[in-house]
Amino acid sequence: MKSTHLSLIAGAAVLAAVTGFATVTAPGAPAESAAKSAALLPVERAGLVCPAPSNSDLAETQYTAFTPAGTGGDAEGTAELKPTLPIVDDEDETDPKKAEKAEEAAEKAKKKAEKPVLAVKEPGKPVVAEANGSGAPALVGTATGKLAPGWAAQQTTEVTAGGSRGLLGVTCTAPDTDFWFPGASTAKSRQDYIHLTNPDDTGAVADIELYGPEGALKSDVGDGITVPARSSVAVLLSTLTSEAVDRLTAHVTTRSGRIGAVVMSADDSAGSDWITASEDPSGTLVMPGIPADATSVQLVAFAPGEDDADVKVQLMGKNATFSPAGNATLHVKSSMTASVDLKDLTRGEPGSLLLSPVRKDRATPIVAVLRVVRGKGDKQEIAYIPATGPVGARATAPDNRAKGSTLSLTAPGATAKVKVTASAGSGGGEPAVETYTVKAGTTLAVTPKAPEGLKGSYALTVETTSGGPVHASRSLAIASDGVQMFTVQTLPDDRGMVEVPSARQDLSVLDD
Structure with missing residues (x-):
């Protein structure tokens, strides 16, 4: 049994070294009754x-x-x-x-x-x-x-x-x-x-x-x-x-x-x-940041499980949430791709799409994306907005220019406040900070305040400070030969912080 004891002691020592949070107690001393709560530490x-x-x-x-x-x-x-x-x-x-x-x-x-x-x-x-x-x-x-x-x-x-x-x-x-x-x-x-x-x-x-x-x-x-x-x-x-x-x-x-x-x-x-990939399959999905001037919006969804999904389709607009006329729901068959043309559903206002189960007791997981078109004829340009998770503690869009950036924020549940930081520019400039309130069930589209004295490009960092979850995206637009070219990037939590569980020494595992 000596070798077993030595192995267990060595394992405990390694665990303490790796986590950095093990509590070392001398033999015979009273051990803590329970481990401390997990610590939130940077990766x-x-x-x-x-x-x-x-x-x-x-x-x-x-x-x-x-x-x-x-x-x-x-x-x-x-x-x-x-x-x-x-x-x-x-x-x-x-x-x-x-x-x-x-x-x-x-x-x-x-x-x-x-x-x-x-x-x-x-x-x-x-x-x-x-x-x-x-x-x-x-x-x-x-x-x-x-x-x-x-x-x-x-x-x-x-x-x-x-x-x-x-x-x-x-x-x-x-x-x-x-x-x-x-x-x-x-x-x-x-x-x-x-x-x-x-x-x-x-x-x-x-x-x-x-x-x-x-x-x-x-x-x-x-x-x-x-x-x-x-x-x-x-x-x-x-x-x-x-x-x-x-x-x-x-x-x-x-x-x-x-x-x-x-x-x-x-x-x-x-x-x-x-x-880019959709958020992992879920019963409720959010696709934030449909441009106000979108000429066509197509929803593509897929149910990867064994059950069909009946989904409620809602647009979170500038002032309220509503269902598009004629497309209030979507039936997605198991292992089959469903799509629907929502046309110009934003009607001149920015918006975000919310998908949720028609029946809360039958929330079948799905994945989804929006194909968004701006312009008409040979002046069209496309971008894709996949379903994305909330901003959480923090998310960042690295590439923003002096002109052409639009930040879209939507709060599908409760009203929330977010802090938006424009970093220093790659070639110079002072950071700028603004705070926005996003009302429940709406989408707020803003032109970020660029850094003062900006040279080069800058990063936008979004942090949720209070209220419910916020989903976000950033669109970047550049005009070329009469075409308003654009691209949209979603802003899920960057997971820069991780919970590290506390550990305590329990020598009772060494008992025969």
């Missing part, structure tokens, strides 16, 4: 992945990375985004000369990938980098110490012509193992690529399932997609199936490893943008 490590920004030679991309000030503790740290490694074609590895050249190229790529594209040096000030053309790689990165809590990054790409024309914005995401993308397509008028990026030093294996209005689409090539270590793979969805479906849901899971996943969607007639 000490965070990871992000960003997809390759564009396959267009006309693409102009700006990367912006930012860590909010004030919550990172004293520990020094780093926050860097580095290029992924190119995928090596080993088809000719039997040819000694070609194999040697491939090895040299791989070695050069590894050295290049060790150099950060951008690095945050201090909290409270965004850092910007640029890349032009189609050769910009996907990025992976890690933040540690005081630079980890709330670390955020965005890439914003402007393409002025061609099939990818538009303003494409995407928030770099934390790697995960499960993603839902309602609103994707395999239609002939669409070019939808799903980007899978692996940040780790070991390979990952992913599966992609597609679900249309009639259920699962037949596909033999969506299973077992290998994503090599620190690399990125782009898969054209229409190559996974022979069925051309205009509105479908893509489900990405990993068999091994973890990845970042996001869909780049290009429409022949309406521009392009990224589709």
Whole structure:
């Protein structure tokens, strides 16, 4: 039994060292009756992945990375985004000369990938980098110490012509193992690529399932997609199936490893943008920030479980919540994608969409996204607003310009107050702070107060200070050749703080 006792004692010591909150009590001394409540502490490590920004030679991309000030503790740290490694074609590895050249190229790529594209040096000030053309790689990165809590990054790409024309914005995401993308397509008028990026030093294996209005689409090539270590793979969805479906849901899971996943969607007639994953399946969903001048709004929803979902559809407008005429409810069949054209439901006022169960005792989980169009004819531009979680303690939109930013705030339950901080600019400027009250059941759209003396771009940080949950998004608009190009990024909680349970020593576990 001695070895068992020693193992348990060693385990207790390790636990105390890891948590930093174990209470050490001398043998025979009275132990505390219960562990103290969990402490809320800043995270000490965070990871992000960003997809390759564009396959267009006309693409102009700006990367912006930012860590909010004030919550990172004293520990020094780093926050860097580095290029992924190119995928090596080993088809000719039997040819000694070609194999040697491939090895040299791989070695050069590894050295290049060790150099950060951008690095945050201090909290409270965004850092910007640029890349032009189609050769910009996907990025992976890690933040540690005081630079980890709330670390955020965005890439914003402007393409002025061609099939990818538009303003494409995407928030770099934390790697995960499960993603839902309602609103994707395999239609002939669409070019939808799903980007899978692996940040780790070991390979990952992913599966992609597609679900249309009639259920699962037949596909033999969506299973077992290998994503090599620190690399990125782009898969054209229409190559996974022979069925051309205009509105479908893509489900990405990993068999091994973890990845970042996001869909780049290009429409022949309406521009392009990224589709980020919907919030995890839930009975109630919020999609914040429909622009006041939206000319078309389409809702796409999917019920992943075994039960159908009957959903109440409501618009939280400027002054009240109401149901769109003729579309008060939506029936979503199990494992089938449902869509409805809500047309210009905002009617000149900003709004947010709320989905909730028709019957509270039958809250079937769903995922959802809005496809939003501004402009008409050949002047159209699209953006996607996925269902998103509340701001919670804090959320950040890293890339904002002197003009074109709109912040949308909605409170689906109780009235709430939020604090909005515009950071210092990447090239200079003083932070600015404003406080807003968001009335229950309404959407407030504001033009943020830019930093005084702004140079470059700035970050917007939103914090809930009182009241009910607030959901938020930020739209960024740039005019180009008569087209009001825009992109929308949602602002869920950055999870920069984590509950760390307190521990106490209990030597009774050592008793025989």
